[in-house]
Amino acid sequence: MQSYSEKVVVVTGAASGIGRALAQQLSMQGANLALSDVNMEALEETASILRGTGKVTLQKLDVADRGAWEAYAEQVKADHGQVDMIINNAGVALAGTVGDLSIEDYKWIMDINFYGVLYGTKAFLPHMEAAGEGHIVNISSIFGLASQPLMSGYNASKFAVRGLTESLRQDLDIAGSCVSTTCVHPGGIKTNIAQSTRFNEKSTEITGASADDSKAEFERLFITTPDKAAKTIINGVKKNKRRVLIGPDAVAFDLMVRTLGSWYQKVIVSVMKLQANQNRKKNKTA
DSSP states (O other): OOOOTTOEEEESSTTSHHHHHHHHHHHHTTOEEEEEESOHHHHHHHHHTOOOOSOEEEEEOOTTOHHHHHHHHHHHHHHHSOOOEEEEOOOOOEEBOTTTSOHHHHHHHHIIIIIHHHHHHHHHHHHHHHHTOEEEEEEOOGGGTSOOTTBHHHHHHHHHHHHHHHHHHHHHHHHTOSEEEEEEEEOSBSSSTTTTOEEOHHHHHHHTSOHHHHHHHHHHTOOBOHHHHHHHHHHHHHTTOSEEEESHHHHHHHHHHHHHGGGHHHHHHHHHHHHHHHHHHHHHHO
16 A cells, blocks of 8 residues: 555544544545544544545444444445555553453453454455455554563453464465555553553552552653654555564564563563662652
């Protein structure tokens, strides 16, 4: 897909962050957009700032709802006539130890982060094959490259997205399909995901920081803007890349895992213990 002019692109989680930035840049490149989110007020704000001339449709969509996906795919086809690309971007975060998180916690994050991506992929793949061209972009994470303590639910969902997408790419290659796919691994992006992260109480004991402080620490790691992330994704699709790393931290994590193998876990644990001790000392002197 060398040009987005007149292409119909579906973007989930388009109310903010990377999703909004993607909508803006794709709009400027002449794409027709089908945007969705659970937050309609913010989604309408996204639509209001678009400067392209393409058609834009909005839909409130819970990506964890399989039935809603099937109906949405048919609606987009009816509204736009075809579908050329879907970017499965919507996602949430969860923090806590495996022992303290409930099965319901894991189900919540997997339903959104993994099954939401699977439903979107399955719902729109036939439409893209029918159009004779298409691309599926699934957003994994830096945590789909290397696992982190206290993030097992998020890690599991993002590794699952990576596994799904890489296998899908191979399926499509073997079949000689007209559709391709790219797995995206963003590092720390300046979005509101930290503020919406669910923190288990046990995680605050381990880190030595309150939930609010943990969110603030998390946000300090966000070094790449959504605009930069969106540009990297769009260019990666044009080059038909299998994997797109966003930000120097994603590149560093990828290199660390390739270099150290499973030993990377010891490095991360050591860093986390050091940070937790610093947090406790800070709290005692406060």
